[in-house]
Amino acid sequence: MGRPAIEVEHLSKRYRLGEEQFGITLREAVARSFRRLGRPGDRSRRDEIWSLRDVNLQVMEGEALGVIGRNGAGKSTLLKILSRITEPTSGVARTQGRVAALLEVGTGFHPELTGRENVYLNAAILGMGRRAVDRRFDEMVAFAGIERFIDTPIKRYSSGMYLRLAFSVAAHLEPDILVVDEVLAVGDAEFQAKCVGRMASAEQEGRTVVCVSHNLDAIARLCPRSVWLEQGSIQAIGPTAQVLNDYLGSLVSRQTEAWSTEDLESPVALRAVTILDPLGRPVEVLRRDQPFTIEVRFSVRTSIPGLDLSSPVINMHGVEVLCEGWGDTVPERPGDPGTYVARLEVPPVLNVGEYVVGVWIGTRYDTFLEEATAARIRLEGDVKGRPRRLVDLRLPWDVQRVADHEDRSLSLSESD
Amino acid sequence: MHPATPGHRRAWIENRPSRGLRGLDLRELWQYRELGGFLALRDLKVRYKQAAFGAVWAVLQPLVGVIVFTMVFHRLAKVPSDGIPYPVFAFLGLAVWAYVSSGVTKASQSLVSNSPLVTKVYFPRVLAPLASALPGLLDLAISLVVLGVLMLAYHVAPSWAVLTLPIWLLALVAVTLSVGVWLAALNVQYRDVNHAVILLVQLWLFVSPVAYPSSLVPDAWQPLYALNPIVGVLDGFRWAMLGAAWPGTGLILSLGVTAALLTSGVLYFQRVERRFADVI
Numbered sequence: 243m244g245r246p247a248i249e250v251e252h253l254s255k256r257y258r259l260g261e262e263q264f265g266i267t268l269r270e271a272v273a274r275s276f277r278r279l280g281r282p283g284d285r286s287r288r289d290e291i292w293s294l295r296d297v298n299l300q301v302m303e304g305e306a307l308g309v310i311g312r313n314g315a316g317k318s319t320l321l322k323i324l325s326r327i328t329e330p331t332s333g334v335a336r337t338q339g340r341v342a343a344l345l346e347v348g349t350g351f352h353p354e355l356t357g358r359e360n361v362y363l364n365a366a367i368l369g370m371g372r373r374a375v376d377r378r379f380d381e382m383v384a385f386a387g388i389e390r391f392i393d394t395p396i397k398r399y400s401s402g403m404y405l406r407l408a409f410s411v412a413a414h415l416e417p418d419i420l421v422v423d424e425v426l427a428v429g430d431a432e433f434q435a436k437c438v439g440r441m442a443s444a445e446q447e448g449r450t451v452v453c454v455s456h457n458l459d460a461i462a463r464l465c466p467r468s469v470w471l472e473q474g475s476i477q478a479i480g481p482t483a484q485v486l487n488d489y490l491g492s493l494v495s496r497q498t499e500a501w502s503t504e505d506l507e508s509p510v511a512l513r514a515v516t517i518l519d520p521l522g523r524p525v526e527v528l529r530r531d532q533p534f535t536i537e538v539r540f541s542v543r544t545s546i547p548g549l550d551l552s553s554p555v556i557n558m559h560g561v562e563v564l565c566e567g568w569g570d571t572v573p574e575r576p577g578d579p580g581t582y583v584a585r586l587e588v589p590p591v592l593n594v595g596e597y598v599v600g601v602w603i604g605t606r607y608d609t610f611l612e613e614a615t616a617a618r619i620r621l622e623g624d625v626k627g628r629p630r631r632l633v634d635l636r637l638p639w640d641v642q643r644v645a646d647h648e649d650r651s652l653s654l655s656e657s658d
Numbered sequence: 659m660h661p662a663t664p665g666h667r668r669a670w671i672e673n674r675p676s677r678g679l680r681g682l683d684l685r686e687l688w689q690y691r692e693l694g695g696f697l698a699l700r701d702l703k704v705r706y707k708q709a710a711f712g713a714v715w716a717v718l719q720p721l722v723g724v725i726v727f728t729m730v731f732h733r734l735a736k737v738p739s740d741g742i743p744y745p746v747f748a749f750l751g752l753a754v755w756a757y758v759s760s761g762v763t764k765a766s767q768s769l770v771s772n773s774p775l776v777t778k779v780y781f782p783r784v785l786a787p788l789a790s791a792l793p794g795l796l797d798l799a800i801s802l803v804v805l806g807v808l809m810l811a812y813h814v815a816p817s818w819a820v821l822t823l824p825i826w827l828l829a830l831v832a833v834t835l836s837v838g839v840w841l842a843a844l845n846v847q848y849r850d851v852n853h854a855v856i857l858l859v860q861l862w863l864f865v866s867p868v869a870y871p872s873s874l875v876p877d878a879w880q881p882l883y884a885l886n887p888i889v890g891v892l893d894g895f896r897w898a899m900l901g902a903a904w905p906g907t908g909l910i911l912s913l914g915v916t917a918a919l920l921t922s923g924v925l926y927f928q929r930v931e932r933r934f935a936d937v938i
Contacts, residue, residue, distance in 0.1 A: 249670075257936065322935065326673045326780040329932040334674040341671075341780075349778045352700055354707045359700075366696040367779055395707070 247450040250299035253333035293319040295474040306451040308465030339418025348408030353397035386410035513539035515616035530623035698792035716797035720752035743812040751868035753801035764790040765838025836919035884908030
């Protein structure tokens with residue numbers, strides 16, 4: 243403890259946009275080098291993207307660090323450099339000990355091979371030796387709960403079984419540094435909890451963990467400290483609760499800024515997305531037993547027949563709890579140019595927690611606009627000891643005392 | 659058991675922009691030998707899963723080739739075979755050639771077909787073409803057993819030279835990798851390689867002494883002919899197994915070209931490998 247296990251100094255990574263990211267053909271390469279001959283030094287800066295820019299970071303031995311940020315903020319790039327999958331453009335990343343990168347569950351799983359064969363292959367890919375697997379094989383299979391199918395080719399597995407086996411191998415790795423990207427987002431909740439539990443214990447054993455997730459809840463449980471990346475740079479670093487709070491607060495204001503530089507090509511433009519309380523006042527926090535209204539203000543530039551709008555409400559586990567669209571309920575859809583306000587009242591059905599409200603506008607065939615995080619709402623109140631349920635409808639149970647002569651027949655019908 | 663015992667200090671592993679040419683890190687390669695083995699084993703297993711005839715295919719390919727070659731080259735074109743019964747002569751050529759052609763093809767695809775690995779985990783990338791050259795050795799071994807049967811049937815007795823077989827096998831793997839490593843690295847950036855490799859292997863067969871002996875090539879052309887790296891190795895195999903003439907100076911040329919290709923291939927590979935994950 244108290245000694246650094248990861249050191250990152252002035253780390254930057256540049257990607258070039260366009261074809262060069264993918265395989266190009268020889269003909270294109272030749273053509274391009276000729277073009278470059280004609281105009282020397284003409285390599286437009288605009289098709290460059292700095293995925294990371296001058297990042298400095300230290301992670302102590304045995305520490306668990308969360309990495310949060312929006313899509314494209316450079317989180318995955320950071321993990322890829324830490325695990326040496328790709329090299330930085332400048333700067334240096336140092337790691338101490340064996341690094342295992344879990345950027346995907348079941349990396350290298352082959353459908354034709356059996357569960358057993360895949361466990362050994364996958365473990366070898368993740369840097370676990372054959373003997374170590376021998377020693378823990380039974381434990382892994384038991385953890386996944388697929389003892390009966392271990393010698394069946396995994397192409398015959400259900401997707402659930404496949405994920406459990408893959409997770410199980412990952413959960414039994416014994417690296418010094420564990421680098422995890424979003425793998426907790428899949429699998430059923432119960433198994434996820436089991437894995438988070440294992441990783442938390444891994445941390446207690448003195449393992450260093452760097453973890454990227456959109457499941458902010460998991461980050462909060464797993465990582466005492468977090469770093470927030472924004473466009474490749476560190477926006478904040480510190481205790482997770484504080485960083486998460488700042489990050490969530492930024493989601494709304496940032497998006498509003500982004501709309502001012504709108505895409506003029508798009509036939510629709512988003513003006514504002516606001517959450518209103520029952521009195522019509524904009525809010526970010528509300529009691530869970532009150533209804534709220536999602537208000538979307540947008541402009542239509544050219545006439546669009548069959549215009550559709552929907553607004554997904556997503557909880558902090560990434561679950562889309564609601565997604566109401568016009569398609570179901572609006573008979574006369576506005577399609578003429580002009581500015582519109584659409585309001586949707588959401589009754590008090592959602593459980594306590596943080597929600598992100600998105601907006602999608604398009605037609606059956608096109609997507610004109612998609613904002614995954616257009617607004618945010620926090621519902622406060624009593625979880626009544628059931629924090630994991632999605633909806634809280636307070637439906638009335640009907641309870642009656644049964645007369646004694648009916649009792650016998652009732653217990654009979656129950657038993658079959 | 660505990661991964662981080664106090665007082666136990668490990669060396670830092672650095673990831674920084676690489677410059678210039680780098681040689682192979684043999685120590686690291688050794689550390690990852692298990693993964694290489696598993697990748698090879700995977701390819702082998704996958705190939706024979708749900709294939710009822712399994713390893714029979716490994717023998718069938720050169721065997722059918724020999725029948726066709728005997729009809730076309732020996733009977734019709736009257737191609738000589740240095741005094742060795744033609745079917746035995748051609749079978750060895752085809753068995754070795756089957757290894758080269760499949761090895762080069764597999765190696766050239768080894769990174770692209772393993773792209774999920776390349777983009778999701780670190781391992782010395784050169785392991786991919788290396789591992790892809792291993793499964794073919796099993797097929798070759800089976801073919802060599804069948805060759806033994808053929809030799810018995812045609813009364814061809816091997817001499818003490820057969821003891822040098824491991825050297826020729828090593829040279830064969832080197833030839834395959836010398837081309838394979840180049841193609842694997844190029845294929846990451848230029849998918850043309852997938853098409854080019856088919857053409858290359860086809861043409862290469864005709865300029866290699868598979869169906870005919872290299873003695874058929876006029877003396878003046880021999881040095882140029884031996885620049886084809888497989889020429890010396892094929893002649894060497896026939897010398898070791900069938901008592902054909904010693905390949906002579908041609909062998910030195912072939913091995914020289916192999917060494918040059920392999921060294922430059924590995925250097926090129928190492929130079930571009932850190933970009934693979936971004937480009938693939």
